[in-house]
Amino acid sequence: MKLHPVKLLFLQLLVAVVALAIWQVGATVPIGGKYLLPEFFFSKPGDVLTRVYTLFATGVIWKHLWITLTETVLAFLIGSIAGVVFGFWFARQPNVAAVFDPYVKMFNALPRVVLAPIFMLWLGLGIWSKVALGVTLVFFIVFFNVYQGVKEVSPVVLANARMMGMNERQLFRNVYWPSALSWMFSSLHTAVGFALVGAVVGEYLGSSAGLGYLIHQAEGVFDVTGVFAGMVILAAFVLVIDWGVTRIERRLLVWRPQSASGQN
């Protein structure tokens, strides 16, 4: 049975309230002379919220958010464009795909975090080493999706388009391209998510600005409140980006049946 929306919202809020209450009680009320969640390791919900407020009120956070957003967007754009181009190329040229296949698999199997120090060495501590890390993550998602999209164009739709008299260029524009694009968009959430992971992990490992940097700094001085505040802001940031992506996706994939787009 489906929950009434108001009831659903109430229950969702209830989860947050209970969790925060347990946290608060665990950190402030001693049980048998001991704190369940010592403040030094877990901070307090009130402190974390105050810190979040301070970060926004003083305006310190905007610079970091802006840096992380810039890195995310750049990683997403560069990774996507490269993924589309190579995905297309490989799908239309099976021989090229066959030659590069083991290397693509090898590179994709590599945990990308190990590349971060190398990118830092090559590109410095600025935003580009983070962008590069994000690109290596985004590229493969988009690449595999576009490759699949071009490969799995319905043979009937293709035959129909050919019978209509389409030449290669027109087939590309009207059949292959929309098909590949729809596969790419269906991986949009994952791709954007990975772009952000690349940015934050990169910042965490070495940088002078960004949300990852903020969290890392706080950790360095055992400022647990700061770490949690950074995490709260990061989570909210992801939600906002995800909401934006959903809006874009709805716009671009109107032609898709609801059930199909819901699966991805």
Add this chain to the structure above:
Amino acid sequence: MEAALRRPVVQEAASDAAPMAVALDDVSISFAMKGQPVYKAVAPTSLHVREGEFVAIVGPTGCGKSTLLNATAGLLAPASGTVTVFGAPLNGLNAQAGYLFQQDALMPWKTALDNIAIALEIGGTRRADALVEAQEWLKKVGLGRFGDRYPHQLSGGQRKRVGLAQVLVRHPKILLMDEPFGPLDAQTRQIMGTLLLRLWAQDRKAVLFVTHDLEEAIALSDRVVIMSAGPEARIIGDFPIDLARPRDTADIRLDPRFHELHRQIWNQLKAEVAKTYGEDLAS
């Protein structure tokens, strides 16, 4: 009876003098499958379709009817024999032909209107003109208000109508149809059949219509060609259908002449159907 009165008014749809639209001469089709001997789908077969003639190919499932159609479309190269289109040997895709597929062939990312308009646009028609003409065709197939729908928002019958408009908007001289109404329910099939006949009557293209439904074949066509069960399928019967036109595909089934033809052709087809399923039924 009215039907009896109608019979003498038979119109010879395509006279013997009409030039040949499609000529398949000794065409055979084989498939090479990995690790298996070559599968001979169609034995050397000849089939001629005159301009303005509506020919239906009927046969049991899997007999290679569609294969023969694909060879005519140029989607498939015959193993032997020649395909001639309006006197010229077919080389590559058949540019004179429009093909209505059994499965959904509309581009799912284009609206109904755009799906029809694109057929003109790729031929060099300006987009504005193409849209106007596409809208006219949507009206002709009874979907004037559905232009902005995407294929998934249309019913199976509506998608077929859009598909029909998409093919006809280019005014192909030959119409190839591969069980186009197969997936539809009986009611919709008859409505589609009548619609097809009405549109066809306007400029009488040569039609090659593949179906496994004998009644549908008789109701629609000028000639019914029967194919045997595969492998090595071949044509085993060729019956002229002298029912008067214009026809309503639902009403025509009540005509006594329709029943006579049906019985006559079925007797021949029955043996072939039995051959296809015989082994399964015997065991």
